[in-house]
Amino acid sequence: MDLQLKDKVALITGSTKGIGRAIAETLADEGCHVGICARNQAEVDETITALTAKGVKACGSVVDVTDAASLETWINHCADTLGGIDIFVPNVSAGGADNSESGWRANFEADMLATWRGVELTQPHLAKSGQGAIVIISTTAAVEAFAGPSPYGAIKAGLLNYSSNLSQSLAASGIRVNAVSPGPIYFEGGAWEQIKTHMADFYNATVANIPMGRMGTNYEVADTVAFLVSPRSAFTTGANVIVDGGFTKRVQF
Numbered sequence: 001m002d003l004q005l006k007d008k009v010a011l012i013t014g015s016t017k018g019i020g021r022a023i024a025e026t027l028a029d030e031g032c033h034v035g036i037c038a039r040n041q042a043e044v045d046e047t048i049t050a051l052t053a054k055g056v057k058a059c060g061s062v063v064d065v066t067d068a069a070s071l072e073t074w075i076n077h078c079a080d081t082l083g084g085i086d087i088f089v090p091n092v093s094a095g096g097a098d099n100s101e102s103g104w105r106a107n108f109e110a111d112m113l114a115t116w117r118g119v120e121l122t123q124p125h126l127a128k129s130g131q132g133a134i135v136i137i138s139t140t141a142a143v144e145a146f147a148g149p150s151p152y153g154a155i156k157a158g159l160l161n162y163s164s165n166l167s168q169s170l171a172a173s174g175i176r177v178n179a180v181s182p183g184p185i186y187f188e189g190g191a192w193e194q195i196k197t198h199m200a201d202f203y204n205a206t207v208a209n210i211p212m213g214r215m216g217t218n219y220e221v222a223d224t225v226a227f228l229v230s231p232r233s234a235f236t237t238g239a240n241v242i243v244d245g246g247f248t249k250r251v252q253f
């Protein structure tokens, strides 16, 4: 299937590693020009070099998405350099399970507020596109109890509510909004590698709870995102697509 993504412009936050990096690479493989960001200059540079080698335009800079001015500068720079914005994927999370006041603030700032800001700032560009698409990265921890009370799942659940309402209000501007909620995703250098090393029992119990018998990969999540942002998903908006190998047990309807 041709996803019809050639020459579209996609901005992905938190895109030097893990799921964000896989989304940037996958969209570049489909012919998108990509704007990336993260907080480490050397890794931003390395990612731009790797993406450019795929034959597309790539740009990016050091950005902490919780810094409003820096986020705005990055979005404007990418739009100028790449020629507009068709696709926006807010992917950054403060992660973790820090059920303290500072933990709640961190997840609110990085997951919720930065996503809202990014949507506000990219919206005029996405509307001009005529085929604008947003995919918000949530988590299965938003839709089921998992590992105790924490801001991570709660704030990500808030993002699902925001995503759904946003899809209603932006449809008339030709912008589709969907969410992707990954289950446990294993990749080198990722959180689950750490958990496997330091909390082997928890890691093994989690895998045992996945009917497919393994964790997912960041590229499997990226493929789902690529389909949802593509014109081949033209009539899909307001969805939350779970990518978890059957980890969550609820009936989706």
Ligand SMILES: NC(=O)c1ccc[n+]([C@@H]2O[C@H](COP(=O)([O-])OP(=O)(O)OC[C@H]3O[C@@H](n4cnc5c(N)ncnc54)[C@H](OP(=O)(O)O)[C@@H]3O)[C@@H](O)[C@H]2O)c1
Residues within 6 Å of the ligand: 013, 014, 015, 016, 017, 018, 019, 020, 037, 038, 039, 040, 043, 063, 064, 065, 066, 091, 092, 093, 095, 110, 137, 138, 139, 140, 181, 182, 183, 184, 185, 186, 189, 190, 191, 192
């Ligand atoms: N991994 C999983 O199992 C899993 C499961 C469900 C959902 N998710 C969701 O998927 C998304 C990506 O997770 P991941 O596991 O791929 O994360 P990751 O491996 O920690 O990668 C996060 C990326 O974002 C960058 N980043 C982190 N904080 C940032 C900030 N404040 N500003 C700008 N860039 C920042 C990181 O680079 P720097 O640190 O250099 O900035 C890195 O490029 C998150 O929303 C997460 O909640 C992950």
